[in-house]
Amino acid sequence: MSVxxxxxxxxxxxxxxxxxxxxxxxxxxxxxxLDHYRQSVVxxxxxxxxxAILEASSRADAVIITGGLGPTKDDVxxxxxxxxxxxxxxxxxxxxxxxxxxxxxxxxEMPESNLQQAERPEGAxxxxxxxxxxxxxxxxxxxxxxxxxxxxxxxxxxxxxxEVIPALAGEGSSVVKSRLxxxxxxxxxAxxxxxxDxxxxxxxxxxxxxxxxxxxxxxxxxxxxxxxxxETLIAPIEAEIRKRLGDRIFGSDDETVEVVVLDAxxxxxxxxxxxxxxxxxxxxxxxxxxxxxxxxxxxxxxxxDTAVKESMLGVDSSLIAEHGVVxxxxxxxxxxxARRVLGADVVVAVTGxxxxxxxxxxxxxxxxxxxxxxxxxxxxxxxxxxxxxxxxFASTAALQWLRMxxxxxxxxxx
Amino acid sequence: MSVxxxxxxxxxxxxxxxxxxxxxxxxxxxxxxLDHYRQSVVxxxxxxxxxAILEASSRADAVIITGGLGPTKDDVxxxxxxxxxxxxxxxxxxxxxxxxxxxxxxxxEMPESNLQQAERPEGAxxxxxxxxxxxxxxxxxxxxxxxxxxxxxxxxxxxxxxEVIPALAGEGSSVVKSRLxxxxxxxxxAxxxxxxDxxxxxxxxxxxxxxxxxxxxxxxxxxxxxxxxxETLIAPIEAEIRKRLGDRIFGSDDETVEVVVLDAxxxxxxxxxxxxxxxxxxxxxxxxxxxxxxxxxxxxxxxxDTAVKESMLGVDSSLIAEHGVVxxxxxxxxxxxARRVLGADVVVAVTGxxxxxxxxxxxxxxxxxxxxxxxxxxxxxxxxxxxxxxxxFASTAALQWLRMxxxxxxxxxx
Numbered sequence: 001m002s003v004x005x006x007x008x009x010x011x012x013x014x015x016x017x018x019x020x021x022x023x024x025x026x027x028x029x030x031x032x033x034l035d036h037y038r039q040s041v042v043x044x045x046x047x048x049x050x051x052a053i054l055e056a057s058s059r060a061d062a063v064i065i066t067g068g069l070g071p072t073k074d075d076v077x078x079x080x081x082x083x084x085x086x087x088x089x090x091x092x093x094x095x096x097x098x099x100x101x102x103x104x105x106x107x108x109e110m111p112e113s114n115l116q117q118a119e120r121p122e123g124a125x126x127x128x129x130x131x132x133x134x135x136x137x138x139x140x141x142x143x144x145x146x147x148x149x150x151x152x153x154x155x156x157x158x159x160x161x162x163e164v165i166p167a168l169a170g171e172g173s174s175v176v177k178s179r180l181x182x183x184x185x186x187x188x189x190a191x192x193x194x195x196x197d198x199x200x201x202x203x204x205x206x207x208x209x210x211x212x213x214x215x216x217x218x219x220x221x222x223x224x225x226x227x228x229x230x231e232t233l234i235a236p237i238e239a240e241i242r243k244r245l246g247d248r249i250f251g252s253d254d255e256t257v258e259v260v261v262l263d264a265x266x267x268x269x270x271x272x273x274x275x276x277x278x279x280x281x282x283x284x285x286x287x288x289x290x291x292x293x294x295x296x297x298x299x300x301x302x303x304x305d306t307a308v309k310e311s312m313l314g315v316d317s318s319l320i321a322e323h324g325v326v327x328x329x330x331x332x333x334x335x336x337x338a339r340r341v342l343g344a345d346v347v348v349a350v351t352g353x354x355x356x357x358x359x360x361x362x363x364x365x366x367x368x369x370x371x372x373x374x375x376x377x378x379x380x381x382x383x384x385x386x387x388x389x390x391x392x393f394a395s396t397a398a399l400q401w402l403r404m405x406x407x408x409x410x411x412x413x414x
Numbered sequence: 415m416s417v418x419x420x421x422x423x424x425x426x427x428x429x430x431x432x433x434x435x436x437x438x439x440x441x442x443x444x445x446x447x448l449d450h451y452r453q454s455v456v457x458x459x460x461x462x463x464x465x466a467i468l469e470a471s472s473r474a475d476a477v478i479i480t481g482g483l484g485p486t487k488d489d490v491x492x493x494x495x496x497x498x499x500x501x502x503x504x505x506x507x508x509x510x511x512x513x514x515x516x517x518x519x520x521x522x523e524m525p526e527s528n529l530q531q532a533e534r535p536e537g538a539x540x541x542x543x544x545x546x547x548x549x550x551x552x553x554x555x556x557x558x559x560x561x562x563x564x565x566x567x568x569x570x571x572x573x574x575x576x577e578v579i580p581a582l583a584g585e586g587s588s589v590v591k592s593r594l595x596x597x598x599x600x601x602x603x604a605x606x607x608x609x610x611d612x613x614x615x616x617x618x619x620x621x622x623x624x625x626x627x628x629x630x631x632x633x634x635x636x637x638x639x640x641x642x643x644x645e646t647l648i649a650p651i652e653a654e655i656r657k658r659l660g661d662r663i664f665g666s667d668d669e670t671v672e673v674v675v676l677d678a679x680x681x682x683x684x685x686x687x688x689x690x691x692x693x694x695x696x697x698x699x700x701x702x703x704x705x706x707x708x709x710x711x712x713x714x715x716x717x718x719d720t721a722v723k724e725s726m727l728g729v730d731s732s733l734i735a736e737h738g739v740v741x742x743x744x745x746x747x748x749x750x751x752a753r754r755v756l757g758a759d760v761v762v763a764v765t766g767x768x769x770x771x772x773x774x775x776x777x778x779x780x781x782x783x784x785x786x787x788x789x790x791x792x793x794x795x796x797x798x799x800x801x802x803x804x805x806x807f808a809s810t811a812a813l814q815w816l817r818m819x820x821x822x823x824x825x826x827x828x
Contacts, residue, residue: 013450015441016622019433022455027429036427037462039455041436048451055469178428189525192486196527199487208458209486210425211566219425274695274716280702281688281695284716288694291770291801293718299726300716302688302698308713308756312726342722356705364520382521385545387705389568 001168002035004056008067008077009151010043021066021156032165033174033223044068049080057084057142062168067151069134071114077148078137082121085141089119095126095135102133127163131155174223177230179238181218182251184400191216194244198237205233214396247409257399258290264406265296273344274300275313275334278352278366282395298344303334313337324360326353328378331369339371346372348402352394355387366394370405379411415582416449418474420466422481422491423565424457435480435570442574446583447590447637458482463494471498471556476582481565483548485528491562492551496535499555503533509540509549516547541577545569588637591644593652595632596665598814605630608658612651619647628810661823671813672704678820679710687758688714689727689748691739692766692780696809712758717748727751738774740767742792745783753785760786762816766808769801780808784819793825
């Protein structure tokens with residue numbers, strides 16, 4: 001059972017809205033274990049829409065279409081379906097009655113133009129829409145069962161879950177389950193090399209890599225008759241990947257580095273603070289994005305200006321004169337000072353050169369220091385990319401080294 | 415000149431990420447006046463990718479592909495391009511040299527698997543990527559000029575703007591020019607009502623509304639034979655909208671509130687600092703995201719814990735006991751204290767209740783105070799939504815009220 005998705009809407013092609021409908025449908029299809037190999041977007045144009053429907057219907061067992069079922073003149077999905085099926089549009093009295101009743105119940109008068117929502121291709125069935133006025137349409141075209149749904153997300157979601165997925169899942173027989181492993185410390189290509197033979201051998205489960213914000217995610221996806229069976233397929237691959245990557249894996253599924261850091265703090269009963277220069281508050285923002293962060297998080301000194309590093313964090317001006325603000329001794333002095341003024345058990349400090357102009361050190365040089373009741377660690381890293389990328393990657397590095405210090409993982413190991 | 419877009423990535427089909435790349439490309443193509451009738455998504459599968467490339471190349475004059483150019487084994491866009499073009503992959507020594515140099519400059523050793531990024535279909539040209547390691551590929555297939563770009567947004571955006579659009583736009587015949595007006599202080603529906611007659615009458619230029627992060631953007635888009643003609647069409651509509659919305663318009667095009675704030679500070683010759691509680695560093699992060707922020711920005715005290723508000727900002731404990739931490743007097747005391755300890759001319763302070771649990775005041779209550787050499791203003795606002803939405807909207811409110819204080823615009827007027 002393979003499914004294609006076609007989203008209708010000129011506003012999608014113009015980039016005025018993002019195609020979140022297709023992403024939602026893709027997620028649901030995966031959860032239901034239905035294969036899904038292609039998505040398309042076409043504008044509100046009858047001819048191009050008809051061509052896209054015919055193509056998809058020749059490739060897939062089912063096609064889900066969203067959009068173009070409204071009451072205005074640019075809504076032509078009904079016409080395109082009829083043309084693709086080689087039939088005429090017929091007026092459905094019962095649907096017209098339902099429309100009039102729905103408008104009447106809402107206390108408004110129905111504009112006559114809405115009656116085009118009572119039209120359907122001959123031989124097609126309506127799909128009821130309790131969330132709005134536009135009904136969906138189900139029709140057989142070529143080898144595919146075609147489901148046309150409104151583009152309004154709340155209406156589409158309901159009809160997908162209650163009408164489309166049950167109709168399709170009955171014909172499928174499997175579920176899909178994914179496990180996400182989060183790694184840090186090695187580039188995607190190096191992780192790929194470590195897992196190359198697993199990747200080559202993988203069919204079910206499959207393995208995929210995704211790089212974002214300085215981290216590499218490894219996704220293991222299994223297909224089976226039940227969730228339990230899928231998990232049984234995933235377990236040995238996950239164990240092997242964990243064995244090979246060791247400390248480089250810091251979390252799975254929803255365990256972001258921020259969550260892992262706060263869990264590790266709770267376990268040790270420690271509070272945390274931050275001292276930031278180049279990242280300008282981003283490390284603080286990321287930690288406090290986690291609900292409940294206030295249980296451990298004390299606060300931050302964003303010492304952007306050098307004078308603030310001295311006055312608020314007590315960094316010695318001679319230290320800055322000797323080593324520069326982008327240096328291990330200054331990062332350590334920032335961590336030390338912030339621990340004292342914030343009254344925090346643990347502090348992560350970040351200084352660096354994020355651009356646009358280099359600050360003492362080459363662009364992208366970032367220095368991180370972590371102070372805990374057990375001692376101080378610090379390290380310098382050189383990050384590629386523009387200002388925003390350097391800031392994001394630097395905040396990730398700061399959070400990762402903080403996490404490793406809390407877990408007793410040596411910084412050098414990954 | 416018609417263009418199709420193909421996004422590559424199983425994670426798109428699985429709904430793990432939304433196809434924002436296609437939306438971005440669609441927006442750029444529209445701005446350049448290039449027709450764009452179809453988008454597709456296929457997974458990391460060589461056979462299906464090849465089929466999609468051949469189909470698009472038979473319909474369109476140009477095809478833009480994103481994704482699948484990375485260094486791991488699931489990156490097979492290079493192979494699919496070669497197969498679709500009916501040629502072999504060749505190893506490019508010069509590109510291999512560029513890759514090694516890039517890794518060398520960043521002080522890291524290149525994993526051997528990255529060398530697959532030096533492969534290109536025979537007869538294809540590389541598109542340079544100054545933002546990352548994966549080069550793009552340009553090749554003729556069937557009737558179409560095909561451009562393959564990396565899926566990483568920052569890299570793709572740069573290559574699109576600097577390589578692809580210029581190559582295509584030379585062959586177009588009309589241009590599309592947009593003017594973005596940025597407003598704050600009224601909801602989309604109220605702005606829409608003020609501009610309803612302009613919206614109804616609009617054909618060229620068209621008017622569109624976009625709500626994001628608490629701001630309403632109004633986009634005026636004109637299509638004409640030249641940029642100058644398009645600007646002539648836009649000017650009277652822009653003037654009328656500015657007349658009706660007055661102070662609610664705070665910037666146009668790339669003038670974000672952060673940029674406007676830093677410009678206003680430069681004009682007054684003032685430095686700025688921040689004091690944050692509920693927003694946890696987000697206001698600082700936003701200000702320092704602007705290159706050159708260091709000319710005015712001193713730093714921030716993120717006083718997340720109440721004790722830090724007292725110890726670092728000198729907020730009186732009796733004031734907190736009397737009014738609570740989410741109150742006008744405490745916000746003003748935070749601004750006052752931060753001005754002193756940061757040595758800044760101007761400070762914006764934010765405190766509030768962002769959830770998950772209400773803090774003294776109802777969820778979404780945010781208090782902002784702005785202190786300048788000319789005096790103090792403060793105001794409370796109640797924001798809807800979950801924790802992350804409240805934090806984003808609160809940081810926008812703080813930046814907007816800071817901007818209004820600097821420009822001498824009364825807070826009550828919008």
